[in-house]
Amino acid sequence: MQGTLILSRSEVAVLADFPAYVAAVESAFRAHSEGRTLPPQLMHVDATGGEFHIKAGGLLDPDPRFAIKINGSFFQNRARHNMPNIQGAILVSDSSHGYPLCIMDSMEVTIQRTGAATAVAAKYFARPDSETATICGVGNQGRIQLKALAATLPLRRAFAWDLSFERAQAFAAAMTAELNFPVTAVESLSAPSDVIVTCTPAKKAFLMADAVGPGTFIAAVGCDSPDKQELDPRLIAQSTVFADLIDQIVRVGDTHHAISARLITRDHISGELGEVISGRKTGRNHRDETIVFDSTGTALQDVAAASMIYAAARRSGVGTFIDLAS
Numbered sequence: 001m002q003g004t005l006i007l008s009r010s011e012v013a014v015l016a017d018f019p020a021y022v023a024a025v026e027s028a029f030r031a032h033s034e035g036r037t038l039p040p041q042l043m044h045v046d047a048t049g050g051e052f053h054i055k056a057g058g059l060l061d062p063d064p065r066f067a068i069k070i071n072g073s074f075f076q077n078r079a080r081h082n083m084p085n086i087q088g089a090i091l092v093s094d095s096s097h098g099y100p101l102c103i104m105d106s107m108e109v110t111i112q113r114t115g116a117a118t119a120v121a122a123k124y125f126a127r128p129d130s131e132t133a134t135i136c137g138v139g140n141q142g143r144i145q146l147k148a149l150a151a152t153l154p155l156r157r158a159f160a161w162d163l164s165f166e167r168a169q170a171f172a173a174a175m176t177a178e179l180n181f182p183v184t185a186v187e188s189l190s191a192p193s194d195v196i197v198t199c200t201p202a203k204k205a206f207l208m209a210d211a212v213g214p215g216t217f218i219a220a221v222g223c224d225s226p227d228k229q230e231l232d233p234r235l236i237a238q239s240t241v242f243a244d245l246i247d248q249i250v251r252v253g254d255t256h257h258a259i260s261a262r263l264i265t266r267d268h269i270s271g272e273l274g275e276v277i278s279g280r281k282t283g284r285n286h287r288d289e290t291i292v293f294d295s296t297g298t299a300l301q302d303v304a305a306a307s308m309i310y311a312a313a314r315r316s317g318v319g320t321f322i323d324l325a326s
Contacts (some may be wrong), residue, residue, distance in 0.1 A: 003321035007104035015312040021116040028304035033274030040299040050074030057299030058095045066095035067303035090306045102310040113301040115144030118219045121293040122152045126217035126282040130194035134159040137200035138171035145197045158183045196228040211234040214288040233258035239290040253294040
C-alpha cells in the first residue's frame, strides 16, 4: 500500500463536475434498492452550540468501499469565529479488509452530492415541463439546488426566499447572471412554483400546506436532524411522500414530525428514490399529484461521491499520501 491519500477541499473541487456527482448518486440509490450496499447508518451527537452528525455506509461493487462522514454543524461559527458553519471530513476504506484509502474534506462532497440527489429526484418526481422553481434558503445549498434543477428541468424563472431579504436579493442577482434566466427575491412564499426546494437549518415549519399548489414537486433538504423542521406536517399528510431512506425520514426528516403529530403513519410513505430508479416503484402518477421528496442526506451519497473522488485523484495524481500506521 502507498498509504492513505489526503485531499483538501480545493483538491476535491477540481476532480469531478456536477454531472459526475449525479451519475454516482443515482447509481448508489439504485444499488441500495438492489441489495448491493452495506446497511447505511446515521448518528447525531449534540454539543455545546451545535451538533455532530455521523453517516456511514458502503458499496459492494464495482469496488468494495466503506465511507464514514463526520460533520460538525455550528451555525454561529461564521459570525463568532469567522469559520464555516459546517465542516468535517470523510474517511474512505476498502471494505474487503478495512485499509483506510483516503481522508478528504467533506464540504465539497456534501454540497455537490446533496444537489445531485435533488437533480435525480426531480427527474423522476417533477413534471417534465416544470418551468418555475422556488428556493428557500440562499446559502451554499441554495446555489447548488437551483443549479441542479436548472440542469434537469426546462426552468425559465425562479424565486429566492430567505429570512434575510437582503441575502435573497444578492442570491437572486448572482444566480440570474449565472443561469441566464430571471431569479427574483421574494418576501413571502406565495408565488406559485412547479418545484420548491427547502434547504435551511429551520427548526419550525415555514412552508405551509396552503402555499403549495397541485402538482408541485417539493425537495425537503434541510431537515437532517430530529429538531429541524421545514414543512407543515399537514403538507406531508396531503402529499405523496418518497424518501431517500425510509428508516431515516421517520427519525429525522420532515416526515417524522407528521408522524409525531399523528397525521400519518409510516405506511403513508410511498417508497424510496432507489426503488423508483430501479423500476420497483412508480414515481409521478399524474400532473396534479403533489410529491414530497424527504431528503435527509445519506451515507449512500457520501460513499458513492467520495469513492468517485478517490478514484479520480488516483488517476490524476492529486493529493498527498501519508502512512497512518507509521
